Amino acid sequence: MPSSEFSIIDEFFTLKSSQGVPPELGIGDDCAILDVPNDKQLAVSTDTLIEGVHFLASSAPYLLGRKVLAVNLSDLAAMGATPAWVSMAITLPSIDKAWLGQFSDGFFELAKQYNMHLIGGDTTQGPLSITITIMGLLPKTKRLTRSGANVGDSIYVSGSIGNAGLGLQKAQSDEVSVNDADVSAYLNPQPRVELGQQLLGRATSCIDISDGLSADLHHILNASRVGASVIHDTLPLSDSVREHMTCMGDNLWPYSTGDDYELCFTVPASINDIDTKLLAHGITKIGVIEQQPGLRIQLPNGEKVTLNKGYEHFNE
Amino acid sequence: MPSSEFSIIDEFFTLKSSQGVPPELGIGDDCAILDVPNDKQLAVSTDTLIEGVHFLASSAPYLLGRKVLAVNLSDLAAMGATPAWVSMAITLPSIDKAWLGQFSDGFFELAKQYNMHLIGGDTTQGPLSITITIMGLLPKTKRLTRSGANVGDSIYVSGSIGNAGLGLQKAQSDEVSVNDADVSAYLNPQPRVELGQQLLGRATSCIDISDGLSADLHHILNASRVGASVIHDTLPLSDSVREHMTCMGDNLWPYSTGDDYELCFTVPASINDIDTKLLAHGITKIGVIEQQPGLRIQLPNGEKVTLNKGYEHFNE
Numbered sequence: 001m002p003s004s005e006f007s008i009i010d011e012f013f014t015l016k017s018s019q020g021v022p023p024e025l026g027i028g029d030d031c032a033i034l035d036v037p038n039d040k041q042l043a044v045s046t047d048t049l050i051e052g053v054h055f056l057a058s059s060a061p062y063l064l065g066r067k068v069l070a071v072n073l074s075d076l077a078a079m080g081a082t083p084a085w086v087s088m089a090i091t092l093p094s095i096d097k098a099w100l101g102q103f104s105d106g107f108f109e110l111a112k113q114y115n116m117h118l119i120g121g122d123t124t125q126g127p128l129s130i131t132i133t134i135m136g137l138l139p140k141t142k143r144l145t146r147s148g149a150n151v152g153d154s155i156y157v158s159g160s161i162g163n164a165g166l167g168l169q170k171a172q173s174d175e176v177s178v179n180d181a182d183v184s185a186y187l188n189p190q191p192r193v194e195l196g197q198q199l200l201g202r203a204t205s206c207i208d209i210s211d212g213l214s215a216d217l218h219h220i221l222n223a224s225r226v227g228a229s230v231i232h233d234t235l236p237l238s239d240s241v242r243e244h245m246t247c248m249g250d251n252l253w254p255y256s257t258g259d260d261y262e263l264c265f266t267v268p269a270s271i272n273d274i275d276t277k278l279l280a281h282g283i284t285k286i287g288v289i290e291q292q293p294g295l296r297i298q299l300p301n302g303e304k305v306t307l308n309k310g311y312e313h314f315n316e
Numbered sequence: 317m318p319s320s321e322f323s324i325i326d327e328f329f330t331l332k333s334s335q336g337v338p339p340e341l342g343i344g345d346d347c348a349i350l351d352v353p354n355d356k357q358l359a360v361s362t363d364t365l366i367e368g369v370h371f372l373a374s375s376a377p378y379l380l381g382r383k384v385l386a387v388n389l390s391d392l393a394a395m396g397a398t399p400a401w402v403s404m405a406i407t408l409p410s411i412d413k414a415w416l417g418q419f420s421d422g423f424f425e426l427a428k429q430y431n432m433h434l435i436g437g438d439t440t441q442g443p444l445s446i447t448i449t450i451m452g453l454l455p456k457t458k459r460l461t462r463s464g465a466n467v468g469d470s471i472y473v474s475g476s477i478g479n480a481g482l483g484l485q486k487a488q489s490d491e492v493s494v495n496d497a498d499v500s501a502y503l504n505p506q507p508r509v510e511l512g513q514q515l516l517g518r519a520t521s522c523i524d525i526s527d528g529l530s531a532d533l534h535h536i537l538n539a540s541r542v543g544a545s546v547i548h549d550t551l552p553l554s555d556s557v558r559e560h561m562t563c564m565g566d567n568l569w570p571y572s573t574g575d576d577y578e579l580c581f582t583v584p585a586s587i588n589d590i591d592t593k594l595l596a597h598g599i600t601k602i603g604v605i606e607q608q609p610g611l612r613i614q615l616p617n618g619e620k621v622t623l624n625k626g627y628e629h630f631n632e
Contacts, residue, residue, distance in 0.1 A: 024357055028539065029461050030394035030524060031359035033454065036352040041340055043347035044435060046449060048405040050442040078346035089364040089405075089447040119360060122447070126366040131405040131438070131447040133362060138349065145345050208346060223344065 011097075012104040013088070013118055023085060023119045032119035034085060040137040045075035051128040056171060061099045063187045065106025070191050071210065072134040073114060074261040077196035078208040080144040081136030083114040088121040089131040114193060144199055144206035144265070149224035153204055153266035153289040156274075158192050158281055161213055162241040165257025169244075182240055189261040195281040199265055202278070206265035214255040214307045217264055217295060229296045229304075230287035251299065255307055327413075328420040329404070329434055339401060339435045348435035350401060356453040361391035367444040372487060377415045379503045381422025386507050387526065388450040389430060390577040393512035394524040396460040397452030399430040404437040405447040430509060460515055460522035460581070465540035469520055469582035469605040472590075474508050474597055477529055478557040481573025485560075498556055505577040511597040515581055518594070522581040530571040530623045533580055533611060545612045545620075546603035567615065571623055 013027070025033035036042050049068050051057055059067075069086065076083050088107070092100075111118065167186030170177075177183065192208070199206055205224055207216045221228055237245075237254060245253050266289055267274065274283065290296075297305045329343070341349035352358050365384050367373055375383075385402065392399050404423070408416075427434065483502030493499065508524070515522055521540055523532045537544055553561075553570060561569050582605055583590065590599065606612075613621045 025459070025461065029463075030391040030522075031361040031397065031452070033395070033459060034358040034360060035456075036358060038354045042350040042352060042358070044350060044401075044403065044449075044451075045347040046403045046405050046437050046447075048407060048438045048440045048447065050407060050440055053440060053442055075346040079349070081347065085360075087360065087362045087449060089362050091364060091366060091445065121362050122364045124364045124366055124369060124445075126369055126445065127443050129407065129440075129442065129445065131362075131364065133360075133403060133449040135360075136347070140351075143341070143349060145341065147345075206346075 012100045013121070023117055026117065027120050032085075032087070034119065034135070037137070039140055041140050041143075043076055043079045043081035043136045043138050043143075044133065045072060046131065046133045047072050047075065048129060048131040059187070061102040062106035065103040065108075066110045066188060068130045068132055069107055069110045069134075070189050071261060072132040073110070073191035073193055074189070074208040074210065076134055076136040077191050077193045078144060078206050078263060079136070079138065080142065080196045080200035080206070081138045082197060083116050083134070083136045083193060085117050085119045085135040086111065087119050087133045089124070090121065091124045091126040091129045093126070093128055139200070142200045144196065144203055146205055146207050146220045146223035149205040149220050149226050149266040149289045150268065151226055151289055151291045152269040154269060154285050155217070155228060155230065155264065155266050155287040155289060156283045156285050157209070157213070157236060157262055157264050158195055158283050159260070159262040160236040160238050160241070161209070161260055161262065162244075162254035162257050163238055164189060164259035164261070165254070166241055166244050168259065181238070186259055189259065191261055192263045192281065195263055195278070195283070198277055198281070199263070203265040203267050206263055209260040209262045209264055210258055212256045212258045213260075213264065214295060218308070220264065220266065221293070221295060224289070227290045227293045227295065228287055229290055229298055232297050232299050234284060234286045236284040236286075252297065252305065252307065255297070328416045329437070339433055342433065343436050348401075348403070350435065350451070353453070355456055357456050357459075359392055359395045359397035359452045359454050359459070360449065361388060362447065362449045363388050363391065364445060364447040375503070377418040378422035381419040381424075382426045382504060384446045384448055385423055385426045385432075385450075386505050387577060388448040389426070389507035389509055390505070390524040390526065392450055392452040393507050393509045394460060394522050394579060395452070395454065396458065396512045396516035396522070397454045398513060399432050399450070399452045399509060401433050401435045401451040402427065403435050403449045405440070406437065407440045407442040407445045409442070409444055455516070458516045460512065460519055462521055462523050462536045462539035465521040465536050465542055465582040465605050466584065467542055467605055467607045468585040470585060470601050471533070471544060471546065471580065471582050471603040471605060472599045472601050473525070473529070473552060473578055473580050474511055474599050475576070475578040476552040476554050476557070477525070477576055477578065478560075478570035478573050479554055480505060480575035480577070481570070482557055482560050484575065497554070502575055505575065507577055508579045508597065511579055511594070511599070514593055514597070515579070519581040519583050522579055525576040525578045525580055526574055528572045528574045529576075529580065530611060534624070536580065536582065537609070537611060540605075543606045543609040543611065544603055545606055545614055548613050548615050550600060550602045552600040552602075568613065568621065568623065571613070
């Protein structure tokens with residue numbers, strides 16, 4: 001029995017209304033209309049998640065609904081923007097109402113937490129994938145970019161690194177437990193939206209760690225035309241990640257694992273004391289920006305390793 | 317050999333710069349930043365096109381690049397908005413540089429025509445699909461919506477109806493000629509952006525015909541809580557479409573074919589003379605808005621047929 005696109009949108013998306021900044025005109029016309037306050041600019045980002053590439057075919061729909069929004073919120077966090085509106089293009093192999101109910105519950109639970117409104121989208125038939133375009137608001141004079149890091153700046157990361165990468169490996173194995181902190185870091189990432197907002201006016205550069213610390217810090221270094229040294233011993237790593245590195249015999253493993261959705265940012269050396277508001281977010285200084293191009297890792301044995309490779313999306 | 321997502325974006329999209337309204341911050345950071353003029357609102361629409369569903373696997377990449385933008389421009393046209401910015405999430409099975417070169421040429425040729433800037437997107441690996449989020453500018457006090465049609469308003473359509481649907485049938489056959497006007501209407505639709513802008517302040521409602529005249533006019537009727545009568549003899553139909561209707565023995569065929577991307581709109585009965593500027597766009601009066609719900613087609617033999625079914629995206 002054919003089921004109308006329009007009734008799907010109504011049933012699972014339009015009727016679960018959100019709080020926050022209502023659009024001037026929402027779902028149900030050819031376009032949504034947004035009124036951007038005169039003292040604000042709009043920050044816009046687009047991300048696609050594809051089954052089997054960006055999430056496992058076995059993903060629980062509630063957590064998947066949260067995650068597709070979380071990874072996009074993470075892009076707003078990296079600019080210091082305040083979340084406002086979101087559109088979702090979803091491609092589904094068929095209409096599974098139980099799946100859609102849980103997926104939309106997860107999506108809107110996180111949308112409400114950040115006072116976001118769903119303003120539109122598209123529903124199509126095909127292999128499962130979701131493309132989100134997220135929009136946030138920034139003061140006209142402030143923003144975090146990748147290009148402002150200066151020689152001598154300190155490099156910080158939030159949270160801990162490598163847990164989501166380890167969680168993915170565990171989720172792909174048979175012994176998966178949803179209570180495992182690493183699995184949870186992979187399936188249910190927490191975007192650092194509040195931290196990003198507090199970095200506005202303090203940080204000289206910022207990025208979210210989606211492709212791995214090495215690849216993402218390289219984006220800052222390339223955009224800012226600088227290099228960096230990272231003191232390996234200072235990396236915030238959980239016991240589970242340390243154990244995994246030992247088992248693998250690979251000290252550099254946490255630099256290449258993605259999906260952490262923590263922030264990596266730089267602050268001027270003149271800020272000697274990071275204030276308590278920022279420290280409350282669990283941030284760690286891991287290195288310093290240098291003039292010499294490239295990313296150098298200073299290992300505990302005194303050895304220096306240069307990293308230059310990131311995560312690649314395409315395999316041909 | 318792995319090829320980096322970032323170099324693809326650079327090679328085919330970032331470097332083919334467009335004219336028009338430059339973003340405050342463009343491609344290359346976690347978000348683009350847009351400065352919406354104080355007297356303007358933002359109109360936003362999202363559409364996904366999937367290979368095998370919305371376009372043929374045999375589609376020429378240059379025309380496909382044009383079409384993915386054209387169908388989104390058509391949504392801006394239906395609101396009367398002036399095109400400004402666009403983001404593109406593209407999912408590709410592999411990196412085919414010849415294909416990407418032609419696809420991006422087609423996309424940017426149309427983007428330049430409408431002074432649009434590409435502000436970002438995402439490149440992922442998977443079955444071919446493209447999701448566009450398009451943004452246009454509207455004066456704060458003016459817009460075209462689906463919900464303003466009033467009893468007594470005249471119903472107009474632009475161009476002619478059914479050609480793209482016939483073109484799709486021809487394109488699926490072996491005897492396809494790219495010079496055929498119907499095939500061209502399907503592969504290379506012309507969004508009615510200028511007409512939409514001129515309807516601002518004149519039309520009481522407007523929609524673009526993507527799912528078929530019946531389905532799309534129903535959206536106006538439902539949103540405006542009215543009904544309509546259409547005089548079948550007044551429908552703007554090409555000789556090729558008339559021949560096809562005769563062959564099929566189906567007078568109602570043009571009401572259900574999609575992909576025309578013409579505008580269907582209503583104007584107050586008090587506007588007796590549609591001015592020459594609008595007439596230059598090739599518009600035709602096809603009916604009238606009535607109080608009685610539903611869409612009635614008045615056939616040449618005096619018979620009245622009620623249409624209530626549109627195009628369905630899902631087949632289960």
